[in-house]
Amino acid sequence: xxxxxxxxxxxxxxxxxxxxxxxxxxxxxxxxxxxxxxxxxxxxxxxxxxxxxxxxxxxxxxxxxxxxxxxxxxxxxxxxxxxxxxxxxxxxxxxxxxxxxxxxxxxxxxxxxxxxxxxxxxxxxxxxxxxxxxxxxxxxxxxxxxxxxxxxxxxxxxxxxxxxxxxxxxxxxxxxxxxxxxxxxxxxxxxxxxxxxxxxxxxxxxxxxxxxxxxxxxxxxxxxxxxxxxxxxxxxxxxxxxxxxxxxxxxxxxxxxxxxxxxxxxxxxxxxxxxxxxxxxxxxxxxxxxxxxxxxxxxxxxxxxxxxxxxxxxxxxxxxxxxxxxxxxxxxxxxxxxxxxxxxxxxxxxxxxxxxxxxxxxxxxxxxxxxxxxxxxxxxxxxxxxxxxxxxxxxxxxxxxxxxxxxxxxxxxxxxxxxxxxxxxxxxxxxxxxxxxxxxxxxxxxxxxxxxxxxxxxxxxxxxxxxxxxxxxxxxxxxxxxxxxxxxxxxxxxxxxxxxxxxxxxxxxxxxxxxxxxxxxxxxxx
Numbered sequence: 001x002x003x004x005x006x007x008x009x010x011x012x013x014x015x016x017x018x019x020x021x022x023x024x025x026x027x028x029x030x031x032x033x034x035x036x037x038x039x040x041x042x043x044x045x046x047x048x049x050x051x052x053x054x055x056x057x058x059x060x061x062x063x064x065x066x067x068x069x070x071x072x073x074x075x076x077x078x079x080x081x082x083x084x085x086x087x088x089x090x091x092x093x094x095x096x097x098x099x100x101x102x103x104x105x106x107x108x109x110x111x112x113x114x115x116x117x118x119x120x121x122x123x124x125x126x127x128x129x130x131x132x133x134x135x136x137x138x139x140x141x142x143x144x145x146x147x148x149x150x151x152x153x154x155x156x157x158x159x160x161x162x163x164x165x166x167x168x169x170x171x172x173x174x175x176x177x178x179x180x181x182x183x184x185x186x187x188x189x190x191x192x193x194x195x196x197x198x199x200x201x202x203x204x205x206x207x208x209x210x211x212x213x214x215x216x217x218x219x220x221x222x223x224x225x226x227x228x229x230x231x232x233x234x235x236x237x238x239x240x241x242x243x244x245x246x247x248x249x250x251x252x253x254x255x256x257x258x259x260x261x262x263x264x265x266x267x268x269x270x271x272x273x274x275x276x277x278x279x280x281x282x283x284x285x286x287x288x289x290x291x292x293x294x295x296x297x298x299x300x301x302x303x304x305x306x307x308x309x310x311x312x313x314x315x316x317x318x319x320x321x322x323x324x325x326x327x328x329x330x331x332x333x334x335x336x337x338x339x340x341x342x343x344x345x346x347x348x349x350x351x352x353x354x355x356x357x358x359x360x361x362x363x364x365x366x367x368x369x370x371x372x373x374x375x376x377x378x379x380x381x382x383x384x385x386x387x388x389x390x391x392x393x394x395x396x397x398x399x400x401x402x403x404x405x406x407x408x409x410x411x412x413x414x415x416x417x418x419x420x421x422x423x424x425x426x427x428x429x430x431x432x433x434x435x436x437x438x439x440x441x442x443x444x445x446x447x448x449x450x451x452x453x454x455x456x457x458x459x460x461x462x463x464x465x466x467x468x469x470x471x472x473x474x475x476x477x478x479x480x481x482x483x484x485x486x487x488x489x490x491x492x493x494x495x496x497x498x499x500x501x502x503x504x505x506x507x508x509x510x511x512x513x514x515x516x517x518x519x520x521x522x523x524x525x526x
Contacts, residue, residue, distance in 0.1 A: 046415045047487045049215045050284040052274055055092050055108030058285070063094035063103050063278045067146060073270035074226075076138065078165065078178060078185075078234045080257030081118055083136050085269070089114045091144070091159075094278065100145040100160075111140045115168065122167075122255045137166045141184035151191050151225070151273075154207050159189040159227055161267075167237065172248065176240035178258065185234050187267045189227035196230045200263035203228035208273075218280045222273040230266035235259045279319070283525035288410050288427040289331055289370045291316075293465055293520050296328040315464045317524035329522070333367040336516035339375075340364045343511040346379055348451070350495050350503035351478030355385035356442075356449070358401065361511060365408070367519070373408040373429070377511075384498055389443025391497075401440065401449075406433045410521070411485035413458055427523050428458045428482075429471055430491050447498045454491035455507050456482055462521045468514040469521070475506020 056066035069091040076083045090112040094103035104110045115135035122134050142162030150156035163186070164179035179185040191205040208225035236259045241248035253259070293316035296309025309328040312318045316329040343361040358379040365375025379401040382391045390399040408429040415425045432454035440449040461469035474481045484490045495505035 045486050046215060046284060047412065049219060050276070050281060052092075053276060053281045055105040056278065056281050057094045057103045057106040058278050058282045059106065060094060060103050062096050064097050065095045065278055066092075066276050066281045067095055067102065068092045068274045069271050071269045071271040074268040075266070076116070076136070076165070077230075077266040078256065078258065079260040079264060080255075081120075083116045083118055085116060087114050087116060088112075089138070089269075093144070095146060095148075095275075100147045102144040102146050110144065111138065113137050113139060118167070121169075122252055134167050134169045134172065137168065138163050139166060141179060141181045142186070151222075152207055154190075154192040154205070156190060156192065157188040158191050158205075159187075161187045161189055163187065167240065167252070172240045172252075173242050175242065176237055176245075176248070176252070178237050178256075179235055180238065183235060185232055185265070187229045187232050189229050189267060189269065191225065191227060194228055194230050197261075197263040200230060203230050203266065203268065208271075214274065215276065215280075219274055219276045225271045225273055227269040227271060228267065231262050232265055232267075233260065233262045234265045279525075286331070286370070287525060288412060288462075288521060288523045290333065290367060290410060290519060290521055291329055291331040291370060292334055292518070293327050293329055293522075296323075296326055298326075315520065315524075316522065317463055318526050331370045333515075333519055334517040337366040337368070338364065338516040339366065339373075340514050341375065341377060341511050342514075343509055346473075346507065346509035346511075348493075348495055348497070348505055348507055349475070349478055350497060350500065350505045352500045352503045354495075354497035354500050354503070356382060356391055356495070356497050357385050358382040358399075361509075363403075365406075367515075371410040375406050375408060375431075376402070376404040377406065378402050384442045384447070387443055387447075387498065389445075389447075391440060391442035391449050393438050393440035393449070396440070401438055403433065403437055406431050406437075411456075411488065412523070413456065413482050413485060415486050415523075425523055426458055427462060427521060428456050428485075430454055430456045430485065432491065442498060448496050450496040450502065451493065451505075452495075453493040455480060455493050456485065456491055457511070458482075459521060463524050465518050465520045466515075467518050468512060471511045471513060473507045473509050473511075475508050478504045478506050480506040 052068040053066040057063050071085060071089045074085045092105045093110050115137050118134040118136050141164040145160035147158055151158035162184035164177050164184055167176040168174060191207040193204045194202045196202060205228040206226040208222045211221040214221045236253045237249050239245050240252050293314060296307050298305045298307045307326045308323050309325040310319055310323055311327040311329060312320055312325045314327055316327050341363040346358040346361055348356040359381025361377055361379050363375055363377035365373055367373045380399060382399045382401050383389060384391055392398055393401045396402050408431055411430060413426040413428050436452045438451035441447060442449050457471035457473045459469060459471055480492055483492050493505045494502050496502045
């Protein structure tokens with residue numbers, strides 16, 4: 001993603017990069033020029049903005065873009081029954097280069113199964129009990145197609161939506177359907193004007209308004225879209241009441257005015273559409289990421305070196321569409337996965353004012369993945385600041401605290417849109433280690449020393465290959481800064497120092513990490 005070059009500092013994109021992104025975004029949404037706005041939601045987490053694409057089929061090689069459409073108003077009219085849309089219905093998936101076919105959502109529903117209450121119910125079925133209240137659930141019944149050009153031009157079919165509608169209540173059961181996979185109701189939804197049979201009033205839709213600055217310019221949002229169709233027929237019901245369908249099917253048809261010919265039914269969807277390139281969605285899922293940016297392979301064509309990489313710069317943050325750049329990104333550590341740590345003054349403080357100060361720290365560990373590491377750290381010269389008594393963990397020498405079997409997890413501390421397409425971001429390691437990090441004592445009276453929980457340190461030297469970097473822990477008065485990764489649960493410390501009992505605590509100080517092999521912590525993928 002496009003982020004600042006210095007942790008925590010905003011910057012604007014280069015004109016070239018910005019134009020490339022806008023061109024890519026508009027290619028996804030089709031001919032929608034002239035409707036763009038410059039509005040933006042400020043100080044929003046990119047992770048939160050991109051979360052709508054969690055079910056995008058990014059692993060399907062045919063996917064070039066991700067689509068997420070939410071419909072929160074409108075109605076379905078089938079026969080004599082009009083069902084208002086008063087709950088949000090989601091349509092999501094991936095789009096392709098040369099096809100309008102929507103690639104189904106990955107690990108989620110392509111069309112969300114949302115029950116909508118049928119006003120007035122179905123009075124004709126009360127002879128089997130007082131169960132007239134009925135819900136209607138629209139389900140996909142074939143291949144869905146999305147045509148961005150038709151959407152933008154307000155002409156033709158923007159969304160081809162084959163449906164079957166399930167009617168449910170205790171009498172109807174779960175197999176009462178209007179339409180089927182073999183004979184669906186197919187809505188040709190348009191943002192233009194429909195052409196129903198004679199005597200039926202046409203419906204008119206709208207392409208809506210574009211916001212080009214969602215997700216720091218990586219998400220195109222089209223709001224106020226109105227998709228309509230009243231040209232499709234609706235068949236009679238089938239399977240209502242299971243074995244009693246021979247009784248219930250005719251009763252439901254009579255009450256609902258089914259079957260209904262073309263012009264007797266309608267779909268009106270008031271929607272918002274969000275799209276993003278599959279590369280941007282994939283990057284947002286993987287970042288931040290530990291890896292290596294190395295020179296790409298090349299070959300000779302005449303007297304010219306032709307490079308075969310995906311990135312133009314030595315930090316592998318400026319990705320290009322074709323593999324003809326000088327650098328390539330390799331996720332994860334290299335052959336030498338090890339690192340060492342060292343630091344000077346480290347201070348632990350509780351909200352009650354107890355302080356534990358250590359003169360130095362040292363340790364070692366290894367990177368275990370693109371977002372993980374394990375390490376062991378020893379603090380030396382540790383004492384209770386109030387009593388000036390040495391503190392040590394169980395089995396250690398005086399003033400020595402051993403933190404073994406720590407797990408480190410990489411994450412965004414901040415990743416927010418400040419204005420337009422400017423971002424502010426920082427990343428760090430979260431260190432944790434089971435239910436108790438330290439069990440020990442202080443001074444001749446063996447006062448309790450207990451430390452548990454987790455702590456996040458802010459990382460320097462990011463978005464470039466580096467042999468070493470600092471991890472800074474910051475806090476005051478027992479309050480850690482930060483207390484969590486962005487959009488994630490709190491990770492904080494609790495400490496018992498002396499006779500005060502367990503208290504919230506903070507850790508402050510700087511630790512230097514030196515890697516056995518040069519690595520990069522990447523937070524940008526433009």
